[in-house]
Amino acid sequence: MTQDGYVDGNALAGPLGEIFTAEVTQAGGRCLHCGLTLALAAVRVYDRAPGLVGRCPGCEEVLLRLVRTPDAAWLDLSGLSALRVALPAD
Numbered sequence: 701m702t703q704d705g706y707v708d709g710n711a712l713a714g715p716l717g718e719i720f721t722a723e724v725t726q727a728g729g730r731c732l733h734c735g736l737t738l739a740l741a742a743v744r745v746y747d748r749a750p751g752l753v754g755r756c757p758g759c760e761e762v763l764l765r766l767v768r769t770p771d772a773a774w775l776d777l778s779g780l781s782a783l784r785v786a787l788p789a790d
């Protein structure tokens with residue numbers, strides 16, 4: 701945890717691992733707001749809200765939100781203009 705109240709994007713590994721079968725912290729994304737291309741592990745994750753909020757390290761805008769309820773996960777990726785997930789070659 702930093703003094704600014706966030707942890708790094710590796711905190712997303714477990715919660716997103718419930719949704720995606722690929723290793724998502726190694727995934728790349730592009731910020732919709734400033735165009736920064738980054739690994740999800742570089743996202744600033746604020747975990748003191750109900751759920752997780754991931755903010756861009758370049759411009760501080762919200763990239764993603766993840767809320768886990770007892771029987772579902774709500775994932776908002778609206779702050780990302782693209783998400784690249786590496787998959788095994790065919």
Ligand SMILES: [Zn+2]
Nearest residue numbers: 731734756759
């Ligand atoms: Zn940004």
